[in-house]
Amino acid sequence: ETGVTQSPTHLIKTRGQQVTLRCSSQSGHNTVSWYQQALGQGPQFIFQYYREEENGRGNFPPRFSGLQFPNYSSELNVNALELDDSALYLCASSSRSASHEQYFGPGTRLTVT
Amino acid sequence: QKEVEQDPGPLSVPEGAIVSLNCTYSNSAFQYFMWYRQYSRKGPELLMYTYSSGNKEDGRFTAQVDKSSKYISLFIRDSQPSDSATYLCAMSAAGGSYIPTFGRGTSLIVHP
Numbered sequence: 001e002t003g004v005t006q007s008p009t010h011l012i013k014t015r016g017q018q019v020t021l022r023c024s025s026q027s028g029h030n031t032v033s034w035y036q037q038a039l040g041q042g043p044q045f046i047f048q049y050y051r052e053e054e055n056g057r058g059n060f061p062p063r064f065s066g067l068q069f070p071n072y073s074s075e076l077n078v079n080a081l082e083l084d085d086s087a088l089y090l091c092a093s094s095s096r097s098a099s100h101e102q103y104f105g106p107g108t109r110l111t112v113t
Numbered sequence: 114q115k116e117v118e119q120d121p122g123p124l125s126v127p128e129g130a131i132v133s134l135n136c137t138y139s140n141s142a143f144q145y146f147m148w149y150r151q152y153s154r155k156g157p158e159l160l161m162y163t164y165s166s167g168n169k170e171d172g173r174f175t176a177q178v179d180k181s182s183k184y185i186s187l188f189i190r191d192s193q194p195s196d197s198a199t200y201l202c203a204m205s206a207a208g209g210s211y212i213p214t215f216g217r218g219t220s221l222i223v224h225p
Contacts, residue, residue, distance in 0.1 A: 004156075006156075033212070040121065040218075041217050042203075042216050042218055044215075045213070048212060056212050088154075090157070092156075094211075099205075099211035100147065100162060100211040100213065101147075101159060102147075102213065103159060104149075104159075105156050107154075
């Protein structure tokens, strides 16, 4: 069984730029959720995708957008980066019938300067 | 008031001690209660989950839920230095997309 993978591991961007983060879900999982985790805080829910459709969204502005592909992999796109977007971005996959059991990838650490 | 409250610690204990980690919550709709372990600069790892009230045991770990008090606990017996990590509680309501709300995590240090 393959676990959740994310790329890249680290990323440094400049304020105003755009970034795309990628996630491959665990085999057998069809639901992907994205989280933002600031230093010393718990993960904050950004949005969830199921069957290539957004299936719930947290309190994040529209410049945070995503995609899910037919193979259940996913992308998180952030436009017009701000300094406060610096955080660990986590992807978690789950099965639709057990979405409370989320399995996380190692995360992408984004630094905005 | 946040929906889920968790003391950030750090909690420092000697090896072999029994550790008690706790969270309180305000949303009575929460039905699923999860505990995650997160090592430094890694993603959270699901340790165990409980549905509704009661206890659940898995090896050295015991999860306890008291819905009447809106209080959950994770006990670690015979703690080891390798247990040093941040422990996150998370909760979600039943139905819908089960999106969990996380606490901020408690940093645990087990010293030899």
